Every structure is written in C-alpha cells, then in structure tokens.
Amino acid sequence: xxxxxxxxxxxxxxxxxxxxxxxxxxxxxxxxxxxxxxxxxxxxxxxxxxxxxxxxxxxxxxxxxxxxxxxxxxxxxxxxxxxxxxxxxxxxxxxxxxxxxxxxxxxxxxxxxxxxxxxxxxxxxxxxxxxxxxxxxxxxxxxxxxxxxxxxxxxxxxxxxxxx
Amino acid sequence: xxxxxxxxxxxxxxxxxxxxxxxxxxxxxxxxxxxxxxxxxxxxxxxxxxxxxxxxxxxxxxxxxxxxxxxxxxxxxxxxxxxxxxxxxxxxxxxxxxxxxxxxxxxxxxxxxxxxxxxxxxxxxxxxxxxxxxxxxxxxxxxxxxxxxxxxxxxxxxxxxxxx
Numbered sequence: 042x043x044x045x046x047x048x049x050x051x052x053x054x055x056x057x058x059x060x061x062x063x064x065x066x067x068x069x070x071x072x073x074x075x076x077x078x079x080x081x082x083x084x085x086x087x088x089x090x091x092x093x094x095x096x097x098x099x100x101x102x103x104x105x106x107x108x109x110x111x112x113x114x115x116x117x118x119x120x121x122x123x124x125x126x127x128x129x130x131x132x133x134x135x136x137x138x139x140x141x142x143x144x145x146x147x148x149x150x151x152x153x154x155x156x157x158x159x160x161x162x163x164x165x166x167x168x169x170x171x172x173x174x175x176x177x178x179x180x181x182x183x184x185x186x187x188x189x190x191x192x193x194x195x196x197x198x199x200x201x202x203x204x205x
Numbered sequence: 206x207x208x209x210x211x212x213x214x215x216x217x218x219x220x221x222x223x224x225x226x227x228x229x230x231x232x233x234x235x236x237x238x239x240x241x242x243x244x245x246x247x248x249x250x251x252x253x254x255x256x257x258x259x260x261x262x263x264x265x266x267x268x269x270x271x272x273x274x275x276x277x278x279x280x281x282x283x284x285x286x287x288x289x290x291x292x293x294x295x296x297x298x299x300x301x302x303x304x305x306x307x308x309x310x311x312x313x314x315x316x317x318x319x320x321x322x323x324x325x326x327x328x329x330x331x332x333x334x335x336x337x338x339x340x341x342x343x344x345x346x347x348x349x350x351x352x353x354x355x356x357x358x359x360x361x362x363x364x365x366x367x368x369x
Binding site for chain 2: 101102104105111112113125128129131134135164165168169171172173175176177178179180182183184185186187188189190
C-alpha cells in the first residue's frame with residue numbers, strides 16, 4: 042500500500058485533501074523497532090506522534106512504589122500513540138514497547154507546528170481530529186472506570202477523572 | 206465577578222484576547238438548575254458545552270444490567286462538562302446532576318461552529334484548548350486505570366483504553 046493510501050485510512054488525517062496529505066507525508070519519518078524495544082518512556086519530555094505502520098506495541102504505566110508495569114492498551118497497524126504530546130505540554134503519560142518488530146511513522150511537535158504555516162484549515166482539522174481521537178479514548182476509559190467503581194462498591198464515593 | 210473576568214479564568218478560553226472573549230460571551234446562555242435536577246442524560250444526542258458558574262455537579266454513568274449509578278467525577282465553579290460533544294459526534298457519554306442549586310453557562314454546537322466564521326485563529330485556539338482539557342482528563346483516567354489493573358492483578362492481561 043502506498044504511503045498516501047495508508048495515511049488516508051488514519052482517523053487523525055480524516056478530511057484532508059490529497060494535496061494536504063502529501064504535504065503532511067513530507068514531515069513523517071519512518072522508524073523501525075526490534076521486538077522488546079522501548080519506543081517511549083513515561084515521564085520523558087519528548088513531543089512526537091507515532092503511527093504504527095506494521096507490528097504491535099503495548100502501552101504501559103509504572104505503578105506503585107515498586108513501579109510495577111500495568112498495561113493499559115495494545116495497538117496495531119494504523120493506530121497512533123503519543124498524540125497527546127502534540128496537544129498539551131505535559132511529559133509522556135505512559136511508556137510504549139514494541140511487542141513485535143515494528144515500523145512506525147513519526148511526526149515531531151515542531152513539524153506539527155510547521156503545518157500550521159500552511160492553510161489554517163489543515164491545521165485546525167488536524168487538531169480537531171486529534172481531539173476526536175483523545176475524546177474517543179476518554180469515553181472508553183470512563184466506561185472502564187465506571188465498571189471498576191461499581192465493582193469496587195465505591196460508586197457513591199467515586200473516583201474523579203473526567204466527564205461527558 | 207464580571208462575566209469576562211470569569212471567562213478569563215476558564216482553561217478552554219485560555220489565550221483568547223478580550224475582544225474575542227467578548228464575542229464568545231455573546232453566544233453563552235445562562236441556565237439555573239435545582240439541587241437533584243439532571244442536566245444531561247447519558248445517551249442523549251444533545252451537543253452543548255456547560256461551564257459551572259456557581260454550584261456543584263456530579264458526573265455519573267449507568268453501569269451493568271441493573272443500570273446502577275457509578276460516579277466518575279465531581280465538578281465545581283469554573284469547571285466545564287459536555288465539551289466532548291463539541292468535538293466528536295457521539296451521544297452523551299455520561300449523565301450530569303446538580304448536587305446544589307447550580308448556575309451554568311452553555312455554548313451550543315451551532316454557536317461553537319458559528320465562532321468558526323470569525324478569526325480562524327480563535328476557533329483553532331478553542332479547539333486546541335478543548336483538546337488539552339480532554340487530554341488532561343485522559344491522563345488522569347489512564348493513571349486510575351493503571352492503578353486498578355495492578356490492584357486487580359491483571360496487569361499483563363491488561364484492559365485496553367488509551368495511550369500516551
């Protein structure tokens with residue numbers, strides 16, 4: 042599959058015309074990771090979005106005093122990670138490890154901002170698409186939290202995280 | 206506190222010039238809710254952002270076959286809810302109930318889109334700010350999920366929700 046055909050299927054590039062998609066593509070860098078290799082580490086300041094071109098990665102956080110690993114997601118071809126770093130100014134919220142040999146495309150924060158100098162509509166659309174992706178994940182996370190809250194019988198005490 | 210002074214402290218309006226803030230203010234509608242009144246209901250199609258001007262609200266989801274209520278957040282003055290509905294095209298992901306008499310400001314989806322017809326930078330900034338707010342909440346939700354995963358000893362099986 043050509044790069045443009047691949048990008049056309051990625052939700053965060055939804056609605057972009059082919060010419061704009063081609064411009065985005067010039068900013069993407071291909072990277073390869075071995076099985077077991079850590080691609081990003083929780084707490085790092087790096088600002089970069091990744092799209093899995095081929096392979097599988099796990100997202101995990103280090104939890105508790107023993108920094109035990111807790112997996113929070115598995116991602117495969119066409120899925121992205123690190124997109125929150127293009128939006129907010131916080132350190133990495135979790136670590137990512139390649140589970141198989143993995144090819145990824147990366148977009149740095151500075152290149153993301155450079156896209157802003159093109160048609161403003163493209164940049165706005167990208168930000169809106171990324172927001173939708175984060176929103177989709179928050180809906181899922183909230184559903185899981187609500188399930189946990191019920192199961193732990195602490196519903197009325199509640200843990201505070203998010204909202205509709 | 207004047208409305209503009211109040212809005213200036215709200216994160217999703219961060220970076221807006223006073224003139225733009227004034228333009229946004231003309232689209233906001235004030236609403237009052239009694240203690241116990243449901244402001245929005247999970248599953249509704251309504252697209253509207255709310256900002257708590259005064260009072261306290263709880264966010265909850267109906268979980269399981271018995272549709273038991275699970276609280277996922279408490280929000281007070283200056284906090285917003287419903288902002289995901291301006292970004293994605295999904296039904297309400299949770300319900301919101303006023304815990305005390307509550308004054309709120311609302312911005313409808315159509316008025317949000319109308320803001321797009323002004324300076325594009327204002328609209329882009331608003332979308333970026335809302336994305337930051339959602340991102341902040343996803344980080345918190347992911348931390349809670351990771352804690353739950355460790356506590357339920359299912360870390361290596363993992364529940365999939367989101368990512369860095």
